[in-house]
Amino acid sequence: MKIAITGAAGFLGRALCARLLGRQAPLPIEELRLTDLNLSYRPEHPRVRSFAGDLRDPALRADLVSGGLDLLIHLAALPSGASEGEPGMAKAVNLDAAIALFTEAAAARPGVRVVHASSIAALGPPQGPVVTDDAPLRPTLTYGALKVMLETWLTDMTRRGDVRGLSLRLPGLVARPLVRTGQASAFLSDIFHHMHAGEPFTVPVSPDGTTWLMSVQRCVDNFVHAATLPAEPALAAITLPAVHTSVRALVSALAEATGHLASLASYAPDPRLQAVFASYPPLNTPVAEAAGFRDDGSVQSLAGRVLRQLRNEAAAD
Amino acid sequence: MKIAITGAAGFLGRALCARLLGRQAPLPIEELRLTDLNLSYRPEHPRVRSFAGDLRDPALRADLVSGGLDLLIHLAALPSGASEGEPGMAKAVNLDAAIALFTEAAAARPGVRVVHASSIAALGPPQGPVVTDDAPLRPTLTYGALKVMLETWLTDMTRRGDVRGLSLRLPGLVARPLVRTGQASAFLSDIFHHMHAGEPFTVPVSPDGTTWLMSVQRCVDNFVHAATLPAEPALAAITLPAVHTSVRALVSALAEATGHLASLASYAPDPRLQAVFASYPPLNTPVAEAAGFRDDGSVQSLAGRVLRQLRNEAAAD
Numbered sequence: 001m002k003i004a005i006t007g008a009a010g011f012l013g014r015a016l017c018a019r020l021l022g023r024q025a026p027l028p029i030e031e032l033r034l035t036d037l038n039l040s041y042r043p044e045h046p047r048v049r050s051f052a053g054d055l056r057d058p059a060l061r062a063d064l065v066s067g068g069l070d071l072l073i074h075l076a077a078l079p080s081g082a083s084e085g086e087p088g089m090a091k092a093v094n095l096d097a098a099i100a101l102f103t104e105a106a107a108a109r110p111g112v113r114v115v116h117a118s119s120i121a122a123l124g125p126p127q128g129p130v131v132t133d134d135a136p137l138r139p140t141l142t143y144g145a146l147k148v149m150l151e152t153w154l155t156d157m158t159r160r161g162d163v164r165g166l167s168l169r170l171p172g173l174v175a176r177p178l179v180r181t182g183q184a185s186a187f188l189s190d191i192f193h194h195m196h197a198g199e200p201f202t203v204p205v206s207p208d209g210t211t212w213l214m215s216v217q218r219c220v221d222n223f224v225h226a227a228t229l230p231a232e233p234a235l236a237a238i239t240l241p242a243v244h245t246s247v248r249a250l251v252s253a254l255a256e257a258t259g260h261l262a263s264l265a266s267y268a269p270d271p272r273l274q275a276v277f278a279s280y281p282p283l284n285t286p287v288a289e290a291a292g293f294r295d296d297g298s299v300q301s302l303a304g305r306v307l308r309q310l311r312n313e314a315a316a317d
Numbered sequence: 318m319k320i321a322i323t324g325a326a327g328f329l330g331r332a333l334c335a336r337l338l339g340r341q342a343p344l345p346i347e348e349l350r351l352t353d354l355n356l357s358y359r360p361e362h363p364r365v366r367s368f369a370g371d372l373r374d375p376a377l378r379a380d381l382v383s384g385g386l387d388l389l390i391h392l393a394a395l396p397s398g399a400s401e402g403e404p405g406m407a408k409a410v411n412l413d414a415a416i417a418l419f420t421e422a423a424a425a426r427p428g429v430r431v432v433h434a435s436s437i438a439a440l441g442p443p444q445g446p447v448v449t450d451d452a453p454l455r456p457t458l459t460y461g462a463l464k465v466m467l468e469t470w471l472t473d474m475t476r477r478g479d480v481r482g483l484s485l486r487l488p489g490l491v492a493r494p495l496v497r498t499g500q501a502s503a504f505l506s507d508i509f510h511h512m513h514a515g516e517p518f519t520v521p522v523s524p525d526g527t528t529w530l531m532s533v534q535r536c537v538d539n540f541v542h543a544a545t546l547p548a549e550p551a552l553a554a555i556t557l558p559a560v561h562t563s564v565r566a567l568v569s570a571l572a573e574a575t576g577h578l579a580s581l582a583s584y585a586p587d588p589r590l591q592a593v594f595a596s597y598p599p600l601n602t603p604v605a606e607a608a609g610f611r612d613d614g615s616v617q618s619l620a621g622r623v624l625r626q627l628r629n630e631a632a633a634d
Contacts, residue, residue, distance in 0.1 A: 156462035
């Protein structure tokens with residue numbers, strides 16, 4: 001397969017590339033084209049070609065799609081915090097450049113599989129006792145609004161037969177690196193880092209705050225699954241399943257798995273963060289599950305998977 | 318007020334201008350700027366300025382917003398049939414040019430009221446026993462996909478305070494002129510024209526087919542109401558209420574009001590048109606109704622209002 005990945009130097013891109021290039025490679029790779037604005041990550045591999053640059057640059061996009069792709073995985077985006085500050089630039093990058101890339105990929109290879117990393121930011125703050133596949137999309141951040149717009153266009157391109165598109169709405173992914181990249185939801189990842197390190201920390205939401213989480217490794221599983229789907233899901237834009245947990249239950253699971261004390265966590269709730277990132281009801285995602293997408297199963301296995309990730313990263317440093 | 322109307326030469330634009338410039342003018346007009354691609358309609362009035370041109374032209378947009386507007390009513394769009402044939406051009410006109418216009422109107426006058434004529438095409442073919450304000454948006458036409466995208470961006474601009482935006486999802490408007498403009502739903506209007514004229518006609522859906530309709534005059538009422546809303550609705554993109562009727566009940570109401578026979582109608586259902594335009598369950602729109610938007614009340618008053626329109630048009634010819 002000829003595969004291109006945008007945003008390849010981000011934490012999800014790196015984990016996905018590591019899986020694709022690993023010993024038990026899940027896909028037959030003829031060529032893997034990677035791009036990012038600052039391509040700090042360039043795996044040394046004979047089948048990898050790296051293109052540093054801006055997706056708004058037509059020449060970069062031409063390099064990515066030239067000769068036709070079998071699979072385009074689109075992870076690149078100006079993140080949510082930065083998008084709030086510069087909505088015009090967010091639209092140019094997160095919508096216009098992405099649509100241009102999808103259109104050019106379709107021209108080079110009609111029917112190409114396009115997997116777009118959308119986000120639960122497309123839903124907006126969840127309302128009602130449970131969120132289902134029929135929940136209305138009411139984003140309250142520019143980042144989420146642009147995800148809705150890109151999902152909508154990719155679904156329409158799919159209906160027209162230009163691409164076989166799939167937008168996967170990702171829940172909070174853990175653990176992101178400690179380095180801040182403008183994601184307002186980064187505090188969720190920090191809980192894992194601090195409990196892993198056994199150091200005291202302050203959570204900016206209450207212990208009763210609830211959220212939807214997925215380990216980076218389970219997310220990689222789902223992207224690999226998207227690349228090899230036997231049949232198209234009932235919708236081209238779907239919310240992935242996620243572990244629904246309170247912050248208290250998460251800290252408790254991490255305490256048990258690490259042997260550190262749950263009392264390392266103290267709480268200083270910020271009402272805005274609480275409303276946007278820690279007021280999530282249960283999530284019901286039958287469309288994604290029928291198509292074979294999976295969450296981590298439980299907060300315990302989520303904690304275990306993330307702690308393994310952190311140990312592996314520490315060992316690799 | 319300084320008001321601009323795009324798509325002003327369309328049937329809705331003409332009816333809206335006629336109301337705004339009529340004897341019982343509902344808004345105090347300082348200047349009314351009209352634009353359309355082919356400005357075949359140019360009312361002679363000292364406060365009207367007409368700009369023929371393409372909204373993709375920055376110079377035209379600059380003329381429209383120069384000095385700042387109090388109200389921008391955006392009706393212009395490549396219609397649904399034409400958008401299916403040319404999705405790239407549809408995106409350039411229905412999304413990109415509209416976003417540029419809204420952005421420029423906001424720069425000239427922050428907080429300007431923008432009323433965007435969206436469409437039930439944004440919802441897609443309705444599913445379930447009743448359609449509510451929480452219905453997911455699943456358009457199955459490029460025209461509807463672009464309406465979702467423009468609604469989403471206008472709502473986000475409103476959240477950011479750039480504009481006070483309002484997207485009104487219009488049901489089938491009746492009666493459109495008999496001249497075809499690429500709207501696949503035109504057959505609904507034709508029922509009124511043929512029953513008014515007392516001539517036999519064929520309906521391309523079954524008599525049990527159900528639809529949502531609004532008279533052009535009631536739609537004009539709703540646009541005028543949007544211009545003078547005392548308080549913002551709970552959502553910036555809302556489905557307007559509409560009369561829910563079967564084709565049979567509509568033909569029967571028209572037969573009663575005109576004295577012509579309901580048997581003028583014969584039926585040759587086309588499954589695709591039936592699915593997209595005549596399979597509508599009841600509609601429940603509390604957000605729009607709480608904000609003071611209204612439907613025609615009943616199929617009888619809808620029929621009466623449209624027949625008055627047709628008689629007035631015949632008298633004016």
